[in-house]
Amino acid sequence: MRILIIIAAILIAAPLLGLGGVYFVSEAKLRDVTYDPAFEAPIPTDAASIEHGRHIARTRGCFGCHGQQLQGKDFDEQWDWPERAVAPNLALYAREHDVATLEAAIRQGIGANGKGLVSMPSYNFARLTDEDLAALIAFLRSAPVVEIDLPKPKLGWIARWSFATGEETHYEEWADHVPALRVDPEAEPQRALGEYLAMTMCNECHGLDLRGATLWDAVTPDLIIVSAYSRDEFEKLITTGVAMSGRELGLMRLVAPDRFPELSKEEIDALYLHLTALADEPVPEGVFWRP
Ligand code: HEC
Ligand code: HEC
Structure with missing residues (x-):
């Protein structure tokens, strides 16, 4: 009789212990983050910087995910991951948190609760300059x-x-894997701007080094594909999401018109220059998140 009670107890306890184990191990992993030095740059207050910050927010997709009025967004209907993703109200969050907390969330992928973020693509913003971040x-x-x-x-x-x-x-771990910018702004200022823009706008989906990735069920191409486009076709693609010869795209068709129509001619030229130059370079090996 006693043995049956023990067996029953084990049968009841084992799954609970299992769940408890998954809970504790996952919590420990989510809390396993390393902070960079706290961000202390002064936040500008002039109208030109605020307008520049708006341009950064628009072109980096903050509005698409956090709502066109930054009011926050529930992704329950769109994503199953991580069961229910809810992007917070950014206008409110920015007022309730200090600059270091904002920087940790945006560039490092660490939430205000000290855990690594799981659906906010901070790796796309890891290389934002201090100046652009302060304006944002x-x-x-x-x-x-x-x-x-x-x-x-x-x-x-x-x-x-x-x-x-x-x-x-x-x-937070993904953000650590984003390659450093390589183009020397002294020697090639226009290409360096293009690299900076691509590495803070396109690597959310096209791989941490822009050379392709898997994204949920989609595969995003290596951005050397831009070499197949003329400058004008490229502008049309990134401002409307319509590919060469009018081919309809999927996710690209959704994000491009929300984020990229207000890129300046100069920004589009720079992007085009950098992405076409990638065609002459070998695909780096062993890059995190390559399919
Ligand atoms: C692909 C959608 C997406 C984009 C693009 C995006 N966010 Fe988020 N963001 C989220 C989600 C979802 C969360 C909720 C936290 C999580 O689940 O990772 C979040 C959380 C945050 C947080 C709070 C982090 C915390 O929990 O303390 C801040 C701050 C933030 N985002 C700022 C930004 C800014 C600024 C931009 C634009 C530069 C931006 N986000 C772009 C989806 C996005
Ligand atoms: C939110 C994800 C996302 C972002 C951000 C994104 N793309 Fe894409 N892109 C895709 C996907 C997915 C495809 C594959 C086609 C599709 O499903 O839309 C694609 C396809 C493309 C193509 C191939 C078009 C063709 O002819 O097949 C080019 C070129 C491209 N993107 C350029 C860019 C550039 C440049 C940027 C940054 C300025 C960028 N994308 C940002 C998701 C994204």
Whole structure:
């Protein structure tokens, strides 16, 4: 009789211990982050810097994911990951948190709760300059606060399991894998601008070094594909999401018209220069997140 009770107890306890284990290991992994030195740059208050910050927010997709009024967004209908992703109200967040916390979230992929972020693509912003980041923060703090009811985000068991097993890693780790910018701005200023723009706008989806990646069920091409485009066809593609010869694209068709129409001619020239120059360079090996 006693043995049956022990067996029953084990049968009940084992799954609970298992869940507890997944919970604790995933929590430990999410909290395993290393902070860079705290960001202390002064935040500008002049109108030109705030307008520049708005341009950064627009071209880096903050509006698309956080709402066109920065009011926040529930991704429950769009994404299963990490069960329920909820992008917070950015105008409010920017006022409630200090500059170092904002920088850690935006560039380093660490949330205000000290855990690695899991659906905010901070790796795309890891190389933003201090100046652009300060302007971005200035803009977020100046934007009117529009409050809506947002549900609580949820980290589901499937997501916890993939963090616990190491199948997935949080974005603080991804941000660490973003390659350094290579083009020397003294020697090639226009190409350096193009590299900077691409590495803070396109590597969200096209791979940390722009040379292609897998994205959920889609595969994004190596951006040397831009060499097949003329300068005008390229401008049309990134401002409308319509490919050469009018071919309809998927995700690119959604993000391009939201983010890139306000790029200046100079920015588009610089992007085109850098991306076409990539065709002469071998694909680096062993880059994190390459398919
Ligand atoms: C692909 C969608 C996406 C884009 C693009 C995006 N965010 Fe987010 N962001 C999210 C989600 C989702 C969260 C919620 C946290 C999480 O699940 O990782 C978030 C969280 C945040 C947080 C709070 C982090 C915390 O929990 O403390 C800040 C700050 C933030 N984003 C700023 C920005 C800024 C600034 C931009 C533009 C430069 C931006 N985001 C672009 C989706 C996005
Ligand atoms: C949010 C994800 C996302 C971002 C950001 C993004 N792309 Fe794309 N892009 C895609 C996907 C996905 C495809 C594959 C086609 C499709 O499904 O839309 C694609 C396709 C392309 C193509 C190939 C078009 C063809 O002829 O097949 C080019 C060129 C391109 N993107 C350039 C860029 C450039 C340049 C940037 C940055 C300025 C950029 N993309 C930013 C997701 C993205």
